[in-house]
Amino acid sequence: MLQELSWKVGGQQGEGIDSTGKTFATSLNRMGYYIYSYRHFSSRIKGGHTNDKVRVSTSQKGSSADFLDILVAFDQETIDFNGHELHAGGIVIGDAKFNPVLPANIAPNVRLFAIPFTKLAEQSGAVIMKNMVALGATARVMGLDPKFCAPVLQSLFGRKSQKIVDQNLEAVQAGYDALDAEGADFSEYQLAPPVPDNHLLMIGNDAIGFGALAAGARVMPAYPITPASDVMEYLIKKLPLVGGVVVQTEDEIAALNMTIGAAYAGARALTATSGPGLSLMMEAMGLAGMTETPVVIVDTQRGGPSTGLPTKHEQSDMFAVLFGNHGEIPKIVLAPSTPEECFYATVDAFNYAEKYQCPVILITDLALSLASQSVKPFDYDAVTIDRGRLASAEELAQTPQGQMFKRYERTQNGISPRVFPGQKGGIHHVTGVEHSEIGRPDEVASNHTAMMDKRLGKFRNVELPNSVSYSGDANPDVLLVGVGSSAGPIAEALARLKQEGLKVGHAHVKVLSPFPAKTLQSYLDKAKQVIVTESNGTGQLLHLMRFAGLAHAEMSSFLKYDGTPFLPNEIATQVKGSMLVWQR
Amino acid sequence: MATVKEFRNNVRPNWCPGCGDFAVQAAIQRALGNLDLEPEQVAIISGIGCSGRISGYVNAYGFHGVHGRSLPVAQGVKLANHDLTVIASGGDGDGFGIGMGHFMHAARRNMDITYIVMDNQIYGLTKGQHSPTSAFGFKAKTTPAGNIENAISPLQIALAAGITYLAQGFSHDVNQLTELIQGGIEHKGFSLINVFSPCVTYNKVNTYEWYKQHIVHLEDFPDYTADDRSAAMAKVAETDGLCTGLVFRDDTRKPFDQLIQGYRPEPIIAQDLTLERAVFDKAMAEFA
Structure with a gap:
């Protein structure tokens, strides 16, 4: 039984691809599976290829899968564009309406099933439900009950009309039965039951x-x-x-x-x-x-x-x-x-x-x-709410008659008391011009220096909590540094490399300003080599590290800027490739 | 109760002697004094330019933002606290040049704020360039051979954008100006009071004398009732925009702040920010 499975649905934008993927993902999430779903779409409303790749797993994943088991296609373009992702023995289910064919570059033993999505949907009540037929066929491959999406359909359409719910479920069943009638063996795609857990999507x-x-x-x-x-x-x-x-x-x-x-x-x-x-x-x-x-x-x-x-x-x-x-x-x-x-x-x-x-x-x-x-x-x-330094009523009462409140009072830590319009005793001026403690324009040289110091001093030697997370080997041969959503693919690459016996660490930057130089340098110090992984063309994070004074003799960038997020295997391959260089 | 005195502060404006903006300052202070308001209940938001300094010259909460953006800031203030009297102010360059987009949208959005523009048909603080209200042919530093662009009509633009209170004043007549500003503040919705406020240093064409010769007063037209948008449009065209008084007023439309879905009479800043657990749990359940 599989612990995880990767499924993709594709077609023309405006065809309901998004809602197909959403119904599929939400249903499985409710069953207790973990979902990671990523949509490929274009900046237009109707037309153009779109797809939704859904990873279903018995444990949490923070990345799109770098493999594909099942491809559901509403047009030939979907197969031509995405077919190469399928591994040997993968499954394609296409609408019989467009006479689907497998392209030349497909992996060996990929099986294609042409199911009359459109026709069966029409028989169930409306063409729009061809997506449901596709979900039914998918359920058959994965060994799911064809009613697996009933709760989601109920919450989507139940309030509108029970008839719509029933028709949709009928379409799902029709898709299930149609693929079942092919008599094929899908036992290798049976998904292990989920570990019961309550999570949101x-x-x-x-x-x-x-x-x-x-x-x-x-x-x-x-x-x-x-x-x-x-x-x-x-x-x-x-x-x-x-x-x-x-x-x-x-x-x-x-x-x-x-x-x-x-x-x-x-x-x-x-x-x-x-x-x-x-x-x-x-x-x-x-x-x-x-x-x-x-x-x-x-x-x-x-x-x-x-x-x-x-x-x-x-x-x-x-x-x-x-x-x-x-x-x-x-x-x-x-x-x-x-x-x-x-x-x-x-x-x-x-x-x-x-x-x-x-x-x-x-x-x-x-x-x-x-x-x-x-x-x-x-x-x-x-969740806590901390409104910071607000002037109290007593403080405001002390503002001398005819004088303004010191909204920009120079203090030890640069933080001054705030007051809101409407409060008595708090009148002050606010301006984008350099200003005095009461907020009036003040261009005197010593004032500008003092006010710059006040503002910029707020973060002198400050490192916010949880600015960097760390996992992996404490003294790694290779340290991966990343930011943002690459945490998922890096973590997965790390797990694979660890299984192969490599000593790898992962530091993830969670605060870019004030930059956590001290903490990050401490991780750099323990690593033999550092690879900064980021989705841009100039290595901005690496530059920021250097700008903050971070140093390491073997520090390089791994950049990707083709518009798609990193996949775990890309990072793993890069690490292995660069390690060879380093070992030389 | 506060009077005009309470709205004065002891700050000496950095305007040139004779500048029209002094009269606008005085009119704002008088209008506020007439309206039973306390200084802390008023927020004046201004942009950049000579006129932008106004927010520092009235004893009230004052916010002097960046060039052309007084209206977005003012609208934000009103959203957070609709109990405040919010005035936005600036010049013709600030409001009708760099800030024109915000002006039209503020007019159609119709929040309950008052916008006072000191229109001198020139850029003063940057020392004498032509402005969006400079007339065709007007000579300035940046139009040495005469302006080859047409002047815009702030009044017609305001009317077209759906403004609900529109008036025009002249710095020479502080009494009329005070009344117009007071009317704008009292009006529940967006109001513009455009003020001919001569620049005595850089605009040698549109002087006090010039305005006196060219301006007509709407109160001299007994048939003009200022409650018909198309009649207002025609009157502005007929007078080439050189009219003072109340141009248009529509009190039938509710202001934006009262039309907000889930509107509450108490202002946002008076609310308890803690989200109730039941609301939190319900919002979370939507993601199941």
């Missing part, structure tokens, strides 16, 4: 939205952009329940400025964007830093530069996020690597923003933001 963007909700966010001005829009789409459903609001602004400039206004006035506020929007937010990010206004900015990295690859994966905004503003401001940049971390990091982001009174950028990548993964339920009690 979500994308990183959902976890960020949920995290913001739990953290008390109330205002989200944002402009739609792939792959960030899901965050606002989630919160537009949730914030009204708690008295909050999402505003779709005219552009990203307005989005961040409005976020700043809301935060200045005392709300917990965030915005979310991706590369092009991030570029438009740079001036306002500087304003947030200069005015010490706590805002949370989510940057879901996609392929760049310019419009780049809007629906593809890349990690190339790190420099922009860290160095994109003019002038120098303090900022925190959190880089979670799983949906769980997205949730808790979002909560942290709001607390850090108010504690340090600066912009906090939560940086993800497309694979983390959009891949659907099984996650452990979040811990309600782990």
